[in-house]
Amino acid sequence: MLKEAGLFGSIDKVNEAIQFLIDLEPPEGYWIAFSGGKDSITIYELVKIAGVKFEAHYNFTTIDPPELVKFIKDNYSEVQIDKPKESFFKLVERKGYPTRQCRWCCDVLKEQGGSGRKIVTGIRKQESVKRSKRRMVEFCYKKKNTIYINPIIDWLDSDVWDFIKIQKLKYCCLYDQGWTRIGCLFCPMAGRERRLYEATLYPKYAKAFVLAFDKRLRIAKDRELRSAKRFSSGTEMFDYWINERHSEDPDQTVMFE
Ligand code: SF4
Numbered sequence: 001m002l003k004e005a006g007l008f009g010s011i012d013k014v015n016e017a018i019q020f021l022i023d024l025e026p027p028e029g030y031w032i033a034f035s036g037g038k039d040s041i042t043i044y045e046l047v048k049i050a051g052v053k054f055e056a057h058y059n060f061t062t063i064d065p066p067e068l069v070k071f072i073k074d075n076y077s078e079v080q081i082d083k084p085k086e087s088f089f090k091l092v093e094r095k096g097y098p099t100r101q102c103r104w105c106c107d108v109l110k111e112q113g114g115s116g117r118k119i120v121t122g123i124r125k126q127e128s129v130k131r132s133k134r135r136m137v138e139f140c141y142k143k144k145n146t147i148y149i150n151p152i153i154d155w156l157d158s159d160v161w162d163f164i165k166i167q168k169l170k171y172c173c174l175y176d177q178g179w180t181r182i183g184c185l186f187c188p189m190a191g192r193e194r195r196l197y198e199a200t201l202y203p204k205y206a207k208a209f210v211l212a213f214d215k216r217l218r219i220a221k222d223r224e225l226r227s228a229k230r231f232s233s234g235t236e237m238f239d240y241w242i243n244e245r246h247s248e249d250p251d252q253t254v255m256f257e
Helices: 011-023 038-051 065-074 088-097 104-110 157-168 175-179 192-201 203-222 227-229 233-244
Strands: 031-034 054-059 080-083 117-120 138-141 147-149
Touching: 011 038, 031 038, 038 157, 065 175, 088 104, 088 203, 088 233, 192 233, 203 227, 203 233
Parallel strands: 031 054, 031 117, 054 080, 117 147
Antiparallel strands: 138 147
């Protein structure tokens, strides 16, 4: 248990999370869903303090900020980096772009692995309205015999940062550049402004999107899909997508099968 409160306002939350991990430890050990963000490094530290058995996995999506991937490789070499069968861009060629309403990419790139295991996550209620309804222990409705364990579900941002400070944990440099959350680049959930900002920061990725959309359009043309008539180039399609014009579009069925 953590004995010294130091900067940490609520030592009870730390001790509760640690005790919780000890009490629920499965014989085969936990599967840690590690993203490299502040919440993940917190749960990683907590499982280490708890002294429980675990293996940590990072789902490499191929649209991760390079700074984050470097941070994980430099500081968490024991975390297994799981690579997808197809890159995000290949998937876009095949499936079209993801949107807020149709986030096929999370399913394929982020939620693989850990079936039949107790998966420890760093999700917290404070992160979103949807997450505010989540609980500390949840049975997965998609994967059989899989249980999600969310030890820091009630922690606030300030609790996480206090813990990181008191434990002197290294964290990804993007936080010091003003990022409050770190995840996939150009995530449809991030909102238009954020994605436009990322396009200026990561022009090579923006270019890769345009190329993938070009290829997608060629496929759409071969299959005589309506999208082939809608866009004249990958650039036009990228502009439409990143500016979220599809959300105002009465003809949303232009989304691809
Ligand atoms: S881009 Fe967003 S929706 Fe897609 S996998 Fe990443 S986090 Fe999930």
